[in-house]
Amino acid sequence: MLRLSSHFSATLTLALLLAMSLFCAGCAASASNSGFFGKTDPPRENVLRYVSGSEPESLDPQVSAGQNEARLYMALYEGLIEYDPKTSAPVPAIAERWEVNKDYSEMTFHLRQNARFSNGDPITAADFVYTIRRGLAPEFASTNAALAFYIKYAQAFNEGGVFVFDPASKTFLLEKDFLPGEEQPATQPALPLSSQPIESIAAEYPPIPEEKSPDADTDFHRFMHSPPRVVLPGDEKKRNKALDADPKLKAAIAGKQLVAVKAEDVGVEAVDNYTLRVSLAQQAPFFISLMPHQFFRVIHRGTVEQFHSSWTDPKHIVTSGPFKLEAWKPYDRIVVVRDPMNWDASKVKLDRIVFYMLVDNTTMLNLYKAGELDAMYNHTVPAAWLEVMGSMKDFMDAPEAAIDYYRFNTTKGPTKDIRVRKALNMSLDKTALANWRHVKPLTAFTPSGIFPGYPQPAGDPFDPEMAKRLLAEAGYADASGKYDPEKFSASEVEMITNPDGNNLTYADFIQAQWKQNLGATIQIRVMESKTFYAAQAKLDYKGISRFGWSADYMDPFTFLGLFYTPTGNNGTGWWDPKFVELLDEANRTVDHQKRYEILAQAEKLMLEAQPIMPITVGTTRWMKKPYVKGMYPNATTLIPWKWVYIERDQSRWDYGVPDMTE
């Protein structure tokens, strides 16, 4: 026995020595490359090795909504408009220019004539019409379709709606005859220009010298410029329900025909081969910034119709972007090569991009350090590593158009009381949290510092004393009227979150703050992601739940619009028609600054009701080797690949975050 233990201890010592030498070896490796994380040898070929994230659902740009897919789609497909690599503002792509009518309800895109698909077919306006109609088709069931709902009759088509046709008068029933608020018709805002009769193109569009305007007098254009038709649900049960709520309409449809809304009714028109006109159902000044989104990137009709859902198979796929598909090894890598057919091919600098489908941050950082990856996507440096990585010259950190916040359930429990919501918000020291996590605190709802000129309102400051007074007022007080933590029914409130990313560290911190500042212990409940989303969607949570949002396009409306409807991505149960009215008014406002001011008013109104607790503004947090140029930590963290290149001259490398203002 004694002999065994002495041998055993010898082995143990050996093992410990081995472990220690491993540890020191690790230290030596990170200390040897001062300033950068790991190797800085550029790849021999003109190739970028990048991580795209989890396996793409599909290479069909209209199928998936994720950022992991967006990274690939931006290489393979091009839209009318592209994101600027630094500011993410819209810049010309297949559309070389565009015009917007006076009230932002109609746009005309002029396509360049040398744009081609990867098989050499020319890209025309008809391809964009096809793409948008297909994306909206109900049987295609795109999860992104809602992005196109600003287009006239797009929502009606996607939801399988019907028009009401009167065979006697050969006309369709019009919305304006059945407005719910018709008692005060004077307050109804005028219809957008896109729904008024065409006076003349010149009256609607600013004049362009030496340019012939597209034909305004097409049948379709006149149809678009007529007052909106009544649209009813196609499903009989839902339709009857809608009609029961509106007796006047119910009476009016008796004996009328129901006509299904068709793809051809959606407000996109190929005026000629290279002119595309889009009519919107409402005024939407932000619509142009939505155009680079993957949903609107053009696909090849012939290939889709021939191969159906397998058209993205590497054998069949035809693409429209600066790169085309070379190889797709699922769960491993996707390789794209420069497409010589692309109109801008001479400016595309990389020969090839290899996208690895990786999800584990440590694996990514290992590959990056070993020099097998040249760059990573946003949020790939874990918060716990920031102490070390934050000072590296290849660490890309910049404010992101993304926010972290908690939702309050305003429909039940203690958080139904606005004073409780305000108190919980005021007793969290967001600055302390932000400093600890190397991010920026957020007291309002839109991300601060992202939209230049936007007069963002300030939310409530950190004020635990005020918070206690509010809670005392809300009834959590002892006999003398002072706040009593014992009375606060913390058990009726819990924070739910999914375990992804830094959510747990945030939750722990917030829990500790409330314990410290209010003396209340609010339990954290961690749920598997899908379970968590399902609970949030049904408002099936007690009090507080985590959420985050990143911009779909560069406009405050992408955030404020979350509360445009009581359902959908609202998730709080709070909804105020006054808020919606302000948003509508803002979008009817042509003057940019004036519009921002109205949006800010809406944001203020919402913050006063406190349906959410803002926490932090995102930061991009990723790594890029110094020799990778033309790639910026922009606010949307979407990289247009055609401007990226490998720089071999060390004097032109990036030693730090590249300048994004020049």
Add this chain to the structure above:
Amino acid sequence: MLRFIIRRVVIIIPMLLIIVTLTWGLIRLAPGNFYTGERKLTPAIEQNLREKYGLNKPWYVQYGRFLRNIARFDFGTSLKYEGQSVNQILWRALPVSAALGLTAYLLALVVGITIGTLAALKQNSWIDYATMSLAMLGISIPNFVLGPLLVLVFALTLFWLPPALWNGFPSKSVILPALTLSAIYIAYIARLTRSGMLEVMRSDYIRTARAKGLSERQVVFRHALRGGLLPVISFSGPALAFLITGTVVVERVFSLPGLGNYFINACFNRDEPLIIGIVAFIAVAVLVFNLLVDISYGFIDPRIRY
């Protein structure tokens, strides 16, 4: 023997049916759906999706269709990966897992049996203690710790081997994952071999063999190993099934496109056809390998007859 095999093969069918039905039911009990995400869909879009995938039909219709497809070995199309059939995914991911699993398996058998035998033959010597302590370490260090440690040394310090990714088989990228994967199996097999051999070496027929004047080498390799390896064989059959059908942790740590990686993601994605396809595949593999082990007993140990 033949009757035994036929009986066992026939039993596989109802077993499989129970397994896939249970899986089918469990997926339905889990909250959320394949399209549930951080961003809520509008009800109409959700409706369009449910219609597209036949989820708005009553459960018995869905179950009937499911059984019909299973009977034809058609697991359908993945819900998450548009246009990819489950069979396609299985055949693509299996070679990766199988190549990795087989390498690890062979490594485990060769190293495990060798050091186990050595330890048994030199019982209570320093070789015995050293190998058995290492085996203890191998069993107690989980592979999600061992993998990153190996990566730290061989990929990030010495820069000899890639830290992750799959570059085909054979290639340098197989070495670290195979080592990580095999560690625990080496350890188990070494311990099993040692105890099996120790028991056999004391038995009468070994004494007989020695008495016949056979050399020690012949005693060990011709007589002792056959008996001493029985516990190893009953362990290694199911082990092989699990190894080649994908190992979640190692495939995750090294980002390999194998079945294990697909499986864990399919669960997170609630990708029903893919989950059921992989579960059924693993179930068949485990059942078949168990059968093979039982059959092989008959050949290795003359005392066992069916």
